[in-house]
Amino acid sequence: MNLNLLAAEFSVLALALLVFAADLILPDAKPRRGLGWLSAAGYAAILAWNLGRNFPSPAFTPVALGGSFIGDGLGRVFESLFLAGALLASLASIDHLPRKGVRWQGEYYVLLAIVTAAMMALVTAGDLLTLYVALEVNSLGFYALVASLKGRSLTSSEAGLKYLVLGALASALLLYGMSLLYGLSGTLSLQGLATWNAGATATPALWAALGLVTAGLAFKVALVPFHMWAPDVYQAAPTPVTAYLSAGSKAAGLGLMIRLLDAVFHASIGVWDKPLMALMAVTFVWANVVALKQKNLKRLMAYSSVAQAGYLVLGIVAGSALGLQATLFYALVYLFTNMAAFQALDTVAAKRGGEMDGLKGLAGRNPGLALILLMAMLSLAGIPPFGGFFGKWALFSAGVQEGLESGRYWLLGLVGFAVVMSIVSLFYYLVVVKQIYIEPAAEDEETVPVPLAARLALGICTVMILLTGVYPSPILAWLKQAIP
Amino acid sequence: MNALPLLSAIWLTPFVAGLLIMIAVPGRAVGAIKAIALAASGIALALTAWLLCRFDYAAAGSLQFVERIPLIPEFGVDYFLGVDGISLLMLTLNAVILFTGVLASWSVEHRAKEFFVLLLLLGGGVFGVFSSFNLFVFFVLYEIAVLPMYLLIGIWGTGPKEYSAMKLTLMLMGGSAFLLLGLLALYYGAHPHTLDVFELNKAARAGQFGLGFQKLWFPVLFLGFGVLAALWPLHTWSPDGHASAPTAVSMLHAGVLMKLGAYGCLRVAIFLLPDGAHFWAPAVAGLALVNVVYGSIGAASQTDLKYVTAYSSVSHMGLVLLGLATLDTLGMNGAVLQMFAHGIMTGTFFALIGMTYGRTHTRLMPKLGGLAQVMPFLAAAYVIAGMAGLGLPGLSSFPAELLVFLGTYFTQSVFFKVVAVVAVTSIVFTALYVLRVLQKTFYGPITDEHYRTLKDASFVEKMPIVILICVMIAVGVYPFPVIRLIDAAIVPVAQTLGNLPR
Numbered sequence: 001m002n003l004n005l006l007a008a009e010f011s012v013l014a015l016a017l018l019v020f021a022a023d024l025i026l027p028d029a030k031p032r033r034g035l036g037w038l039s040a041a042g043y044a045a046i047l048a049w050n051l052g053r054n055f056p057s058p059a060f061t062p063v064a065l066g067g068s069f070i071g072d073g074l075g076r077v078f079e080s081l082f083l084a085g086a087l088l089a090s091l092a093s094i095d096h097l098p099r100k101g102v103r104w105q106g107e108y109y110v111l112l113a114i115v116t117a118a119m120m121a122l123v124t125a126g127d128l129l130t131l132y133v134a135l136e137v138n139s140l141g142f143y144a145l146v147a148s149l150k151g152r153s154l155t156s157s158e159a160g161l162k163y164l165v166l167g168a169l170a171s172a173l174l175l176y177g178m179s180l181l182y183g184l185s186g187t188l189s190l191q192g193l194a195t196w197n198a199g200a201t202a203t204p205a206l207w208a209a210l211g212l213v214t215a216g217l218a219f220k221v222a223l224v225p226f227h228m229w230a231p232d233v234y235q236a237a238p239t240p241v242t243a244y245l246s247a248g249s250k251a252a253g254l255g256l257m258i259r260l261l262d263a264v265f266h267a268s269i270g271v272w273d274k275p276l277m278a279l280m281a282v283t284f285v286w287a288n289v290v291a292l293k294q295k296n297l298k299r300l301m302a303y304s305s306v307a308q309a310g311y312l313v314l315g316i317v318a319g320s321a322l323g324l325q326a327t328l329f330y331a332l333v334y335l336f337t338n339m340a341a342f343q344a345l346d347t348v349a350a351k352r353g354g355e356m357d358g359l360k361g362l363a364g365r366n367p368g369l370a371l372i373l374l375m376a377m378l379s380l381a382g383i384p385p386f387g388g389f390f391g392k393w394a395l396f397s398a399g400v401q402e403g404l405e406s407g408r409y410w411l412l413g414l415v416g417f418a419v420v421m422s423i424v425s426l427f428y429y430l431v432v433v434k435q436i437y438i439e440p441a442a443e444d445e446e447t448v449p450v451p452l453a454a455r456l457a458l459g460i461c462t463v464m465i466l467l468t469g470v471y472p473s474p475i476l477a478w479l480k481q482a483i484p
Numbered sequence: 485m486n487a488l489p490l491l492s493a494i495w496l497t498p499f500v501a502g503l504l505i506m507i508a509v510p511g512r513a514v515g516a517i518k519a520i521a522l523a524a525s526g527i528a529l530a531l532t533a534w535l536l537c538r539f540d541y542a543a544a545g546s547l548q549f550v551e552r553i554p555l556i557p558e559f560g561v562d563y564f565l566g567v568d569g570i571s572l573l574m575l576t577l578n579a580v581i582l583f584t585g586v587l588a589s590w591s592v593e594h595r596a597k598e599f600f601v602l603l604l605l606l607g608g609g610v611f612g613v614f615s616s617f618n619l620f621v622f623f624v625l626y627e628i629a630v631l632p633m634y635l636l637i638g639i640w641g642t643g644p645k646e647y648s649a650m651k652l653t654l655m656l657m658g659g660s661a662f663l664l665l666g667l668l669a670l671y672y673g674a675h676p677h678t679l680d681v682f683e684l685n686k687a688a689r690a691g692q693f694g695l696g697f698q699k700l701w702f703p704v705l706f707l708g709f710g711v712l713a714a715l716w717p718l719h720t721w722s723p724d725g726h727a728s729a730p731t732a733v734s735m736l737h738a739g740v741l742m743k744l745g746a747y748g749c750l751r752v753a754i755f756l757l758p759d760g761a762h763f764w765a766p767a768v769a770g771l772a773l774v775n776v777v778y779g780s781i782g783a784a785s786q787t788d789l790k791y792v793t794a795y796s797s798v799s800h801m802g803l804v805l806l807g808l809a810t811l812d813t814l815g816m817n818g819a820v821l822q823m824f825a826h827g828i829m830t831g832t833f834f835a836l837i838g839m840t841y842g843r844t845h846t847r848l849m850p851k852l853g854g855l856a857q858v859m860p861f862l863a864a865a866y867v868i869a870g871m872a873g874l875g876l877p878g879l880s881s882f883p884a885e886l887l888v889f890l891g892t893y894f895t896q897s898v899f900f901k902v903v904a905v906v907a908v909t910s911i912v913f914t915a916l917y918v919l920r921v922l923q924k925t926f927y928g929p930i931t932d933e934h935y936r937t938l939k940d941a942s943f944v945e946k947m948p949i950v951i952l953i954c955v956m957i958a959v960g961v962y963p964f965p966v967i968r969l970i971d972a973a974i975v976p977v978a979q980t981l982g983n984l985p986r
Contacts, residue, residue: 363598383631383657384624393620393664397559400668419661426657430634430650437598438638438646476558 002064005071008050008079009120015042016113023106032105036094036453039109043087050080055481067189068130073482075124077328078255081335085248086116088339091457092240092346099350100238101152108148115141119248123255127188128178139167142249146237159236166229174216180209194264202271210272213260220253223313224283227306234302242298243342246305247335254331257316258324269319276317277414283310284421291428295356297345300428304380307425308334311418314395318411323398325479330391332475333379333468337388340461341376343454344369351448359432361441366448370436372458379465381429382422387468392422489551490535491565491615494575497528498582498608502601511597518590521600525583525607532579535567544569544972547617560671560679564618569973570820573966574614574747577827580955581739582607584948585732588835591842592640599640602632603732610740614747619667619679629741630656633733641728648728655721659711666705670756673697684756689980695759702760705753706768712745714801716774726794731838734790738797739831743823746804750816750977754808758981761811766899769809773903775802780913789847789925792917793833796873799910800826806907807888810900813978815891820970822884825959829881832869832952836862839945843938849921854930859940863926865949870918872956875911880959883967
């Protein structure tokens with residue numbers, strides 16, 4: 001038994017229990033901000049400790065619980081990413097929940113911790129069974145979190161239900177794919193599957209199995225046409241949950257993709273890369289074009305997040321070490337950028353509502369918030385000197401490298417297409433910038449107050465957006481260590 | 485090589501000043517903001533002058549004042565700055581235009597803080613591009629120089645400013661999207677992988693880029709930069725953008741930023757993909773010819789002063805691109821000199837138009853007239869700039885245009901001779917639109933009684949104009965030091981192209 005590999009996961013579960021206990025002990029007074037601060041502090045501590053741990057190389061080792069858990073570098077990077085996401089989501093919830101009058105704040109933070117632990121288990125799972133259980137725990141937690149405005153907002157409940165139904169469908173697809181894989185190979189262990197796949201030929205059954213698995217995962221990262229849930233769910237869920245869904249849950253899907261497609265089924269890359277590339281191409285077109293028409297900011301961000309999923313998957317399709325590092329780097333940048341954007345938008349929404357018009361003239365009243373939103377939008381659009389630019393550079397770099405050096409010319413075309421579509425996306429990001437900087441404010445518009453927790457979260461994100469853009473070397477070195 | 489990081493100091497000065505204004509100065513303190521902006525651009529100008537003094541002119545073809553710090557070794561990214569003859573000239577141009585641009589913006593009061601921050605970021609970015617020789621850093625600074633334009637036009641512009649700003653940004657960013665692809669292809673095409681311009685040039689000379697590779701990627705890179713250089717038919721952002729932009733932004737954009745495009749065409753596309761350049765040169769020359777003729781006809785048929793100047797920029801940038809397309813030492817010399825000459829000239833034009841518009845509140849020629857009677861200084865300055873525009877000997881554009889035409893005519897190919905002959909006819913249209921503007925705007929009877937109350941340029945306004953005209957005359961009367969400077973720096977390009985023995 002090598003249980004200390006699971007220390008981070010257990011710590012988060014312990015944090016869940018701690019928040020639960022604190023909720024019982026604390027007097028029954030609103031607004032219960034203490035729970036949020038407690039969670040945030042807990043995640044920060046676990047994150048700091050997790051970052052200090054050394055990376056074990058090589059892939060698939062070491063294992064715990066008889067191979068059910070893998071404590072390798074890939075898992076470690078994602079653990080840290082989820083912890084950072086949970087930290088920022090807790091900070092964002094501190095003021096959001098009281099404002100929306102959410103009564104079950106204790107349960108909310110407990111669910112947040114459980115979801116986080118489940119995502120961590122998802123990317124460290126060593127066999128398909130553990131993986132599936134972790135996925136379900138994570139998904140169920142999110143269904144409830146999305147609906148946590150129950151009683152306050154009908155759309156929130158509706159979004160929760162919609163997410164549940166469509167999510168169940170995706171889980172079924174994934175589960176069916178997994179059962180086919182088990183039937184073909186006779187093993188559930190990822191290590192065993194990798195060994196089997198190295199000697200397997202591409203039979204129709206394997207095509208079907210990998211197709212189903214890819215579809216299930218595409219739902220998780222919200223690639224078109226498996227994105228249908230995203231706009232409604234993003235718009236109606238509490239904003240911190242939306243942010244965490246877009247950055248954390250998407251990253252979990254990416255982690256699974258890397259684990260299953262790139263690590264386990266790397267030998268079958270010729271089977272799954274073309275369908276995935278087709279999904280990406282459709283995603284670039286549909287998400288970017290539909291985003292042009294959006295007036296609600298959360299809905300715009302939902303389509304933006306669908307489009308960004310296309311870029312994130314580019315590194316996975318490339319399949320090289322550079323590609324995976326690029327995807328991880330961009331996932332990291334995306335986490336901080338999106339968290340910053342949602343946090344800032346939520347802070348503004350408290351006073352001015354969540355429609356595009358609410359941003360008018362923000363630069364004059366709240367120059368700081370305006371600047372952060374500007375940075376986030378430009379980073380999402382891939383403009384230097386922000387992290388999003390370097391992330392895209394690394395992703396395109398990986399694509400061009402695979403295209404030129406391994407003769408996968410389709411990939412080269414896809415990169416070209418992605419680059420062109422990023423100009424379309426620049427349009428809608430600039431429309432947001434236009435509202436903030438160019439449109440004049442209404443006469444009676446007041447300054448938006450920025451509470452302490454929001455300041456803290458925005459500060460962390462701003463530093464990371466700039467750091468990843470200007471001096472990415474340390475993070476690249478860290479990722480290189482994780483994925484040799 | 486050099487203890488003092490002079491080049492870093494030059495590009496960082498406007499940046500740091502911009503950040504300083506952003507963080508430390510309240511928006512109300514307009515005077516302080518302008519003082520800092522002027523000081524920063526003045527320091528940059530002084531540092532550039534210092535660079536001009538310290539530069540070793542005997543070795544203008546090789547890189548000097550080199551600074552190199554590894555930045556992201558995983559992706560071949562170094563912070564690699566240096567300056568050769570061409571860069572030196574472009575840095576000087578930017579320093580002059582930035583300084584005079586700040587002076588010409590002295591009347592900006594609306595959201596002055598953001599205006600000067602963005603203007604300084606733009607200027608600093610351009611300094612950085614002209615001195616970086618690692619393509620990643622080059623590209624990053626290139627985008628940093630382009631993007632502030634969106635807000636500068638969108639907030640402080642006139643007319644259909646939001647449309648113009650969005651069009652300009654999307655088109656230029658579209659161009660740089662192609663650049664990004666091209667740069668990555670160069671990176672992976674060279675072995676060992678590198679983004680260092682000179683290493684890539686070595687790879688090109690060693691034949692690492694095959695003919696098919698060059699034929700594919702040369703147009704990608706050339707068009708990517710060509711958008712910014714207003715290559716027809718990708719020029720459509722330019723008239724709208726320049727007409728809508730506030731004075732200093734038009735000055736910087738037409739005066740310097742468009743040169744970034746031409747500079748990139750020379751430094752990246754032609755220098756690194758010589759065989760592709762040879763293959764595509766006639767096509768580029770054809771497009772550039774359309775630029776030259778179409779731009780001058782367009783300018784002759786406009787009635788808005790800014791549109792006239794914007795179309796004339798399209799025409800003059802066509803001459804730059806035509807000179808580059810000759811791939812001949814003479815023509816490329818002319819192209820680089822034209823970059824400088826046009827930058828100074830068009831900067832003067834936009835500054836003058838800005839000052840005129842500030843008084844008359846219209847830029848439409850039919851409504852203007854007789855302004856020379858009330859503002860003789862501005863009128864005289866416009867006459868001088870106009871004469872430069874139509875290539876009067878003694879002003880900076882003359883040697884430049886002469887070299888381009890000669891270079892085009894004296895190539896081996898008949899096609900280029902025809903192009904040269906057709907391009908020369910544009911001078912007629914140029915004379916037409918320049919003289920028409922002078923006649924309609926400054927001479928003749930005063931069309932509006934209200935104009936009689938207008939004042940001539942103030943001291944602060946005269947300063948930028950005097951500086952620009954002095955440069956124009958100096959280079960026009962005695963261009964040889966500048967041509968020698970360019971010529972030395974063109975040698976490596978010509979060697980790569982096979983025009984000179986390697």
